[in-house]
Amino acid sequence: MDNNVKNMVGKVFKDMADALETGQFGERVRVGITTFGSEHGVENIVKGAEIAQKRDSSIEVVLIGPKVDSQLTQVVVGTEEEGYKKMEELLDNKEIDSAVTMHYSFPIGVSTVGRVLTPGKGREMFIATTTGTSSPHRVEAMVMNSIYGIITAKAMGIENPTVGILNVDGAVQVERALKEIDKNGYKINFTNSLRADGGSIMRGNDLLGGVPDVMITDTLTGNILIKMFSSYTTGGSYESLGYGYGPGIGEDYDRTILILSRASGIPVVANAISYGANLAKGNVKEIAKEEFKKVNNAGFKEVLKGLNKEKKDENSEEITPPEKEIVTGTISGIDIMELEDAVKVLWKNKVYAESGMGCTGPVLLVNENKIEEAIKILSKEGYISNESNIC
16 A cells, blocks of 8 residues: 555656646546456556557556556556456546456446447447447347447537447347437437448448447447457457447446457557546546436337337246345356346345346356355256356
8 A cells, every 4th residue: 555655646746747848737537447367468558558648648547457667657456356446446436537447347237338440431430339238138238229329429529429220130129219219309310321222220331431420239249340340450369459348338337447358459458548538538427427317308218118028028927136145256158138037046046146247248146155056056947057157
């Protein structure tokens, strides 16, 4: 802690010196970044962070990880897990405005909006979404993703972003739902495909050309897309282009946390930090509150309920969850479409559980002391095939 206090004191004097040098006397945006976990090493993250701060004097980058040789502000932690906890603490205490990290598990209902540079015309485009899961139900998730993408684009200064829906399973249902919301008063600026027949359902050509400001898709497809946009020039092992997987957005979610891949290279690290800083400057949290208020007034929740009426009727049995427990144990390997049903099976068997989503897929969260019991129940019920599912 002594080193951290010294760093914070040093920050005050550094801010004064920077203000005298640059003439910028306002409060700088502070962006934290965890440095553990990159496939390219800690140095890869540090170099990207140094580039981000050097090119924008309004940003202060805070490294969260092992002690390194850098002039950047550092908060020293010993492990990757400690890094996540410290990052959350700094965010919650408002000591940093946003954060960038890798392999972070968001709760169901929160997913990330990526930002890429499209090769066809060099346009920037938001992909909603790229990690996390807005809902276990595909169409519902894509409708939610649409709002998340609009929020992010507005926070980045696009007042009336154009929206397109990628032509994947469920796209027509998504379009129908969004047009109902639009008709109810939440205006959506649908774009047109560059193909001759037009329409707001987007083709591969529209992806390459960056036709919409916000491209709506399911998260798994979005994850593949951003990996391809980020590393198509390098063969896939090093992400060299774009701004990363973006911020986790969700109703009532109050942390601005952006995701990088473990394969993200120095340029993407630098861009992701800049992305996080600009979201903080654009007041993404307040914009999210305003947009959710407006879309809810347009019957958003009712439209979502209508999408899953048949599914919910099939699973209408009411199950009361057992007493809530601390859930730090994770179980993977469950299909996303069965995740919520698996939670209810555990509840029915008196094991408290919650659903979540990591960068590698859906997870169930249970108390660490009940992992073995939970796995046996899930295996018996056919949700997992073996006992090698502990994350």
